[in-house]
Every structure is written in structure tokens, then in C-alpha cells.
Amino acid sequence: MYISVRERSCQYADVMTERSEEMSVADARRQFADVLNAASARGQITYITSRGRRVAAVVPLPIAEAADQTDAGEAG
Template sequence: MSEPAAELPISDARDSLADVVSRAHYAGRITYVTRRGQRLAAIVPADLAEAIERAEDAADVAAARDALARIEAGEVPISLAELREELGL
């Protein structure tokens, strides 16, 4: 069972980084590092971060397969220039 998430100002996190990392590793605690009350980052257990990366990779693979299937079905992909224009880049 993991501990509930905590918030910690960046100055305190800097002073107690080893303890924060140990709590993430051994207790599964997520600690949000804040500045002026705004969350900037999170220290999370490595297995959680790895699970998120695997899920993102799986979503990327599924999206790529879907795009290839649409192209094979005759859909015409847009060019990079068109995409940039559409996104306002």
C-alpha cells in the first residue's frame, strides 16, 4: 500500500532529497515539488514512471498502426508543411 501524495516546496525537497526518494522507492509515495504553491515536478516510484512510459509507447504504436491502416485504405496523409500551418507553427 502506498502513502498518499505529498507536496513539498523545492527548497525543502533540496534539503531532504534522499528521504523523499527513499519514500518514493520504499513506500510508493508521490511527492509533488512546488514553487510558490505551484506544482513543478513530481518524484515518483521508478516502477510507476516506467509503467507510464510503457503506456505512452503503446498508445504511440497504436496511433501509428491506425495511421498506416488509414493510408493503406486510401486516405491521403497531409504534408508536414500543412500540419505546421494547421497547428500555427
């Protein structure tokens, strides 16, 4: 079963309480504890950038788990 990006964003909307943020790898390394706290306590997504391009994201656990369940459902 395919779930569109729009449908996924609706599923995750109740988890997110703050706007997303972008920061460089160097900044994320320096502020790692704060980035983790923002994800777990406030539901913030932080996109990690390298040379201005998004390369990773720190997301709240419920979003990651929901994505895993969705991916497992699509594989089966």
C-alpha cells in the first residue's frame, strides 16, 4: 500500500509541536544534546545540512516508528 507524502504528513502532524529547523553538521555536533531534547520533548524535526544540502534528519521517535511501520507494510 502506498501512502503519499501528504498523507504521511497528516499522520505526523499530531506529533509535531514545533517548526522544523535546519543546521549544519558542525552545529548539530556542538548542540547534539539540545537537538535530541528538541525532538523528544517538543516534537521538533531538525534537518542536518552539509554544504547547504539536507543529508539527514533528527526526528521524534513516534515519527520514525510510524515511518518504519509504513515501510514494513509496503514491503509485505
